Amino acid sequence: MADAEQSDFGLTTADGASPSAVIAAALVDAPSAGTLGALGSLDPLSLPAGLQVDLLVALDRHASWVSALRLRALAAVVGEEPTDEFIEDPFMVVDPVREEVSTALRVSNFAADQSIALTRNLQSKLRRTEELLAAGEISYAHAAAISDECGRLSISEAAQVEQVVLKCAASKTPGQLRRHARRVAARIAPLPIADEVEAEFAKREVRMFSDGGVMATIEAVLPAPDAIAVWNALTACGLADTHPHDARTLAHKRADALTAWAHRAAEDPKLPTHHGRKRLETQVVVDLPTLLCLANHPGELVGFGPIPSSLARQLAADSKWRRLVTDPATGHLLDFGRRTYVPPMALREYIVARDRTCRFPGCSQPAFRTDLDHTVAFTEEASGGSTAAANLHCLCRRHHKLKTHHSWQVVADAGPGDCLTWTSPRGKTYKSHPPSQLEQPPEPSQLEQPPELASPPQPDALPVAGSTDLERELRELLTHA
Numbered sequence: 106m107a108d109a110e111q112s113d114f115g116l117t118t119a120d121g122a123s124p125s126a127v128i129a130a131a132l133v134d135a136p137s138a139g140t141l142g143a144l145g146s147l148d149p150l151s152l153p154a155g156l157q158v159d160l161l162v163a164l165d166r167h168a169s170w171v172s173a174l175r176l177r178a179l180a181a182v183v184g185e186e187p188t189d190e191f192i193e194d195p196f197m198v199v200d201p202v203r204e205e206v207s208t209a210l211r212v213s214n215f216a217a218d219q220s221i222a223l224t225r226n227l228q229s230k231l232r233r234t235e236e237l238l239a240a241g242e243i244s245y246a247h248a249a250a251i252s253d254e255c256g257r258l259s260i261s262e263a264a265q266v267e268q269v270v271l272k273c274a275a276s277k278t279p280g281q282l283r284r285h286a287r288r289v290a291a292r293i294a295p296l297p298i299a300d301e302v303e304a305e306f307a308k309r310e311v312r313m314f315s316d317g318g319v320m321a322t323i324e325a326v327l328p329a330p331d332a333i334a335v336w337n338a339l340t341a342c343g344l345a346d347t348h349p350h351d352a353r354t355l356a357h358k359r360a361d362a363l364t365a366w367a368h369r370a371a372e373d374p375k376l377p378t379h380h381g382r383k384r385l386e387t388q389v390v391v392d393l394p395t396l397l398c399l400a401n402h403p404g405e406l407v408g409f410g411p412i413p414s415s416l417a418r419q420l421a422a423d424s425k426w427r428r429l430v431t432d433p434a435t436g437h438l439l440d441f442g443r444r445t446y447v448p449p450m451a452l453r454e455y456i457v458a459r460d461r462t463c464r465f466p467g468c469s470q471p472a473f474r475t476d477l478d479h480t481v482a483f484t485e486e487a488s489g490g491s492t493a494a495a496n497l498h499c500l501c502r503r504h505h506k507l508k509t510h511h512s513w514q515v516v517a518d519a520g521p522g523d524c525l526t527w528t529s530p531r532g533k534t535y536k537s538h539p540p541s542q543l544e545q546p547p548e549p550s551q552l553e554q555p556p557e558l559a560s561p562p563q564p565d566a567l568p569v570a571g572s573t574d575l576e577r578e579l580r581e582l583l584t585h586a
Contacts, residue, residue: 131163136170136241166241173239180223201511208466208535226252230263250283262294391417466535475499491501
């Protein structure tokens, strides 16, 4: 609570009120646009330390209020939950409104799903939670925690959970509130033991994310017995992979054992094919000057991000090559055309390499797992779409069905760039551009170098001409281009 006697150093707002009075009112009054505007006019750096904390709390209350307004607007967009019978195939697009939300708000499909579920729960069976969110008494994260734990409950059961957990919601963190709500929900509507175990097992997954450098983290969430089995196997393989003068730690050996297992598994002929290929490729994109050690531009590890030029050259030296010609201005792959219904292998490889992911706005499904869709349907007539790069785009199965059966329209814009314009059933348009293969380096005139960096860094030493397999392979590739 703001201390009314705390000094404001003679500061006043535009309407003559002192900052301490504005903040004190914002901490107790119902959040409103007027109060939020008054708080926004304050300069936090000019306030004493205690008022800075009170301002933060007051703004957090209003953030909850704005979240409630946003969820009410979202409720108008998404409507009630679909009443269609549950379909196990997730690509049947039971609730196509998700794409309208994800594209309009520029969020992932998962985030859109979470927001939609929260909105519908607040409107249908968690009205008291919605009221406290609008009053600034709980945060968006608190409301989401309660909604997640009440998602399986009936309206009456959710009301009973609310009655218990909201009494102490304001004093708990979202994580504490989630655990409390889970326990209360389990008492009010217990799950059969088998269902509880199955619900826990359904959380298993493997994720990969970058640390911003040359390393990535693969994280596995597994049932405890499976996790122990995997850990013991990696440990045994790591201990077996030992030789004299081996400086690796056991942690290094476990990591190397996991990588070796992946390479062996990828050679299994029983693995499914993706666009005619029996195994997935690790793709590295690097420009020719960097390969020849004439520049040190970052390379691109497809599916990961930029990597240092030295690592790109190291990977390229032990690779099979495919020449992809890009536009020097945009970095996009250059187009070419074919006229058959089923795209030949070369054309399929080109489209997958060009698009990288599903071409629905915001979708990150890897291109190798998508369908190749004719933007304009292929027909025998001259008015039909052709099987050419300009008319073929990668769409994941869900978004392919969304285009075909759920009133989403897409057209390929004329001119370079291969931009797609999507129009939703509500008439809103969204653009989808193919990614650049490599980020184009800025023009020297756009850079302001400090004095100590006036001379550009020297590229790596260029090997003696013709002395490496990499150079010889590059010359052969360019000679036969």
